Amino acid sequence: MKIKVLQNLLQANARKAAEIRAILKDKKILMVNLISSPGSGKTSLLEKTLPLISQKYRTAVIEGDVETDRDAMRLEKYGVPIALINTSGACHLESISIEKAFTALDLNALDLIFVENVGNLVCPAEFDIGEDAKVALISTPEGDDKPVKYPLLFREAGLAILNKIDLGEHVNFDTKQFYSDLKKLNANLLVLEMSCRTGYGLQTWIEWLEKRIMEKQK
Amino acid sequence: MKIKVLQNLLQANARKAAEIRAILKDKKILMVNLISSPGSGKTSLLEKTLPLISQKYRTAVIEGDVETDRDAMRLEKYGVPIALINTSGACHLESISIEKAFTALDLNALDLIFVENVGNLVCPAEFDIGEDAKVALISTPEGDDKPVKYPLLFREAGLAILNKIDLGEHVNFDTKQFYSDLKKLNANLLVLEMSCRTGYGLQTWIEWLEKRIMEKQK
Numbered sequence: 001m002k003i004k005v006l007q008n009l010l011q012a013n014a015r016k017a018a019e020i021r022a023i024l025k026d027k028k029i030l031m032v033n034l035i036s037s038p039g040s041g042k043t044s045l046l047e048k049t050l051p052l053i054s055q056k057y058r059t060a061v062i063e064g065d066v067e068t069d070r071d072a073m074r075l076e077k078y079g080v081p082i083a084l085i086n087t088s089g090a091c092h093l094e095s096i097s098i099e100k101a102f103t104a105l106d107l108n109a110l111d112l113i114f115v116e117n118v119g120n121l122v123c124p125a126e127f128d129i130g131e132d133a134k135v136a137l138i139s140t141p142e143g144d145d146k147p148v149k150y151p152l153l154f155r156e157a158g159l160a161i162l163n164k165i166d167l168g169e170h171v172n173f174d175t176k177q178f179y180s181d182l183k184k185l186n187a188n189l190l191v192l193e194m195s196c197r198t199g200y201g202l203q204t205w206i207e208w209l210e211k212r213i214m215e216k217q218k
Numbered sequence: 219m220k221i222k223v224l225q226n227l228l229q230a231n232a233r234k235a236a237e238i239r240a241i242l243k244d245k246k247i248l249m250v251n252l253i254s255s256p257g258s259g260k261t262s263l264l265e266k267t268l269p270l271i272s273q274k275y276r277t278a279v280i281e282g283d284v285e286t287d288r289d290a291m292r293l294e295k296y297g298v299p300i301a302l303i304n305t306s307g308a309c310h311l312e313s314i315s316i317e318k319a320f321t322a323l324d325l326n327a328l329d330l331i332f333v334e335n336v337g338n339l340v341c342p343a344e345f346d347i348g349e350d351a352k353v354a355l356i357s358t359p360e361g362d363d364k365p366v367k368y369p370l371l372f373r374e375a376g377l378a379i380l381n382k383i384d385l386g387e388h389v390n391f392d393t394k395q396f397y398s399d400l401k402k403l404n405a406n407l408l409v410l411e412m413s414c415r416t417g418y419g420l421q422t423w424i425e426w427l428e429k430r431i432m433e434k435q436k
Contacts, residue, residue: 037255038339038368039360066340068367089370091309091340119367120340121256122284122309141359141382141389142257149286149337150256152307164359170388171359 013127016095020130023107030216031113032209033129035153036137037146038119041163043071044196045137045205046114050078052206057111057213062101064093064118071116081105092123095130111213121146125153132212133158140168144178147185154185159192159208166195231345234313238348241325248434249331250427251347253371254355255364256337259381261289262414263355263423264332268296270424275329275431280319282311282336289334299323310341313348329431339364343371350430351376358386362396365403372403377410377426384413 024031034042046061053059060081063072072084083101085093093115105113115131117124125134136157138146141164147154154160160182168175182189192208194201242249252260264279271277278299281290290302301319303311311333323331333349335342343352354375356364359382365372372378378400386393400407410426412419 037257037337037360038364039255039356066368066370070363070367089340089344091338118340119255120309120338122307122336122338123341126307138257139359141357141385142255145288146256149288150284152284164389167359167385167388170385171382 010126013095016099017128017130020095020098020102023102024113024130024132024216027107027110028217029107029110029113030209030213031115031131032212033115033117033124033131033134034137035117035121035124035134035157036119036139037121037142040119040137040139040142041196042116042119042137043074045161045163045194046075046116047078048196048199048202049114049205049209050075050080052202053112053209054078054080057210058109059112059114060105060110062093062098062105062113062115064097064116066090066118081110087118091118091120092127093117093129094127098129111217112209121150121153125150125156132216136160137163139164140173141171143171144174145181147178148181151185154182154189157186157189159190161201161205162191162193163196165193165200166198228344231313234317235346235348238313238316238320241320242331242348242350245325245328246435247325247328247331248427248431249333249349250430251333251335251342251349251352252355253335253339253342253352253375254337254357255339255360258337258355258357258360259414260334260337260355261292263379263381263412264293264334265296266414266417266420267332267423267427268293268298270420271330271427272296272298275428276327277330277332278323278328280311280316280323280331280333282315282334284308284336299328305336309336309338310345311335311347312345316347329435330427339368339371343368343374350434354378355381357382358391359389361389362392363399365396366399369403372400372407375404375407377408379419379423380409380411381414383411383418384416
């Protein structure tokens with residue numbers, strides 16, 4: 001019974017996600033879904049990314065948060081449209097959340113939408129929101145075993161970012177084990193090593209985004 | 219409709235949790251529910267705690283994991299009974315999971331049960347599993363804003379552990395902001411600063427546990 005209800009939910013979510021995907025295709029907007037644990041650096045990544053990309057490509061952020069506007073406030077100064085979705089306790093965004101956020105954005109004036117999902121390594125990966133790519137962030141202090149322990153996200157992701165690489169030596173992060181585990185889960189997954197604090201890896205991330213924006217606009 | 223189903227689920231969960239609480243009272247077992255994001259240090263805390271407590275008090279671990287036995291394997295060498303619950307993708311333990319785990323444990327031969335919940339700062343806090351206390355872990359690299367952003371756990375917790383305190387200076391963790399935010403959420407919440415790596419704070423944690431075990435056995 002419980003499973004049936006969940007499947008109905010997932011089916012309804014998938015239908016709405018397909019509608020969102022069609023809108024994004026029509027409007028030639030790239031939408032990237034940032035997923036990670038709390039504190040891996042999703043908002044920090046946006047703080048570093050927005051100044052580097054929003055002059056060239058018209059960018060917006062859909063900000064998912066359980067109940068505060070803290071992350072949205074952190075991003076306000078970058079001058080891009082932000083649609084905040086408070087999930088009222090729910091642990092992930094669904095496609096219906098994105099549909100609501102779209103009503104607050106001018107889709108005719110956008111090339112790129114970042115979705116910052118609720119901080120959670122489990123459920124957000126289960127819900128298609130119509131995005132072009134899921135980007136999985138993990139940070140070195142979380143430990144090298146996270147892909148194996150929370151595999152769905154890493155199977156679904158189009159890109160993984162290993163953040164806080166500057167802390168790796170302080171936390172005994174086993175890079176070799178990390179890459180070996182990831183390869184078994186998703187052999188084709190590209191991983192970018194990054195430090196939002198030092199800026200390391202940001203340029204490669206921007207290139208990754210630009211390439212996909214241009215493909216979408218073809 | 220969706221909300222109604224969730225409420226039914228929560229009500230069924232609460233009924234089962236009350237049964238578990240009655241069993242624990244009858245058997246004079248303290249049960250502690252460890253909740254945090256992935257990688258905050260729940261398993262590391264148990265690795266440090268078990269050698270310090272399991273000689274004196276008969277201890278078991280209920281290990282919640284999405285699909286692997288990685289954490290259970292890390293704890294195997296400490297010689298305490300471990301009941302592993304794979305949630306098959308679900309992002310939290312429910313009281314029915316604990317009831318199942320109890321069938322694998324000899325409750326007449328235990329003083330203390332640690333439950334290591336699924337790594338997730340959102341949903342585990344919503345599900346009463348009949349525990350005596352929820353212990354919320356967060357680690358400094360996650361950022362000082364986590365209590366405000368994921369408030370339910372910190373409202374519900376009987377103890378908070380601020381782990382990886384040795385990394386605080388590397389990650390610009392604002393201790394003052396952290397404590398000020400926590401005070402607003404839950405003025406009576408005791409916070410232990412800890413480093414599982416250096417051992418800092420472990421003794422206070424053991425004292426906290428011992429006091430509660432003795433209260434339960436009165």
